């Protein structure tokens with residue numbers, strides 16, 4: 001490892017990240033083809049991907065960039081209340097809330113870049129648009145692999161969050177990932193997806209995805225889907241991740257406490273939403289959705305909760 005890579009790596013870990021890799025900007029050259037393939041496989045996703053940013057234009061957006069620093073924050077270190085499983089997406093609720101001590105410190109890392117004369121853009125500066133295709137970048141850095149359910153996995157599974165910075169320095173830090181690829185025969189994730197959003201391996205139709213529909217999708221039930229398919233999900237959906245053998249090793253009963261989840265869990269069960277004020281939801285639920293829901297989305301959140309409660313009754317009656 002060159003000395004700049006080593007310094008960046010050490011600083012990333014000091015700022016709370018679990019992994020850090022660095023790739024040359026030219027490592028993105030193969031992405032355009034892969035991206036086009038995905039759009040060909042699921043043409044309807046074109047509209048969606050336009051909304052999440054121009055994934056293929058990293059080089060032209062940042063013409064001065066020479067390398068990309070990729071950071072992984074692993075959620076597996078936290079525990080998750082059993083009563084919230086199947087209702088709230090773990091990847092949303094396990095992101096430490098802003099200003100919490102458990103949270104990774106992007107600001108500190110940015111100050112460090114500045115103090116060391118490194119021009120850097122990324123982190124949360126562009127919201128969900130980011131600086132490019134994070135999962136692909138992380139895979140190129142050897143930090144993990146993308147599985148057939150489209151999620152990025154480290155050796156610890158898929159419950160992680162990725163960040164990236166383009167920087168104006170040449171350096172490289174490529175790891176060796178020991179996670180084996182998906183078996184050709186495995187389709188457990190596709191079978192677990194009630195809405196059939198996983199239309200083919202490595203492709204997903206966002207407009208059929210419960211995680212999208214209960215957040216950015218305004219709680220709608222598009223033609224061809226039924227309310228029952230949402231099961232008891234209020235915000236997010238973990239079905240295709242939890243069905244995966246590479247996540248099953250993890251026991252969510254153990255780990256560090258986070259975001260006061262145990263304290264809040266009884267109150268935010270779907271059947272209790274009728275008794276909750278908007279102020280309560282804005283203070284206690286919206287900040288836990290990792291920016292997937294905003295205060296204005298309270299009516300959609302309530303609709304999700306009502307559907308979840310009805311589906312729980314239906315499931316109980318069977």
Ligand code: SF4
Nearest residue numbers: 193209210237239240
């Ligand atoms: S998150 Fe849920 S709905 Fe979306 S692809 Fe996975 S299983 Fe299907």
Ligand code: SF4
Nearest residue numbers: 147149182186189244
């Ligand atoms: S369930 Fe099987 S096919 Fe799907 S991501 Fe996991 S290993 Fe791959």
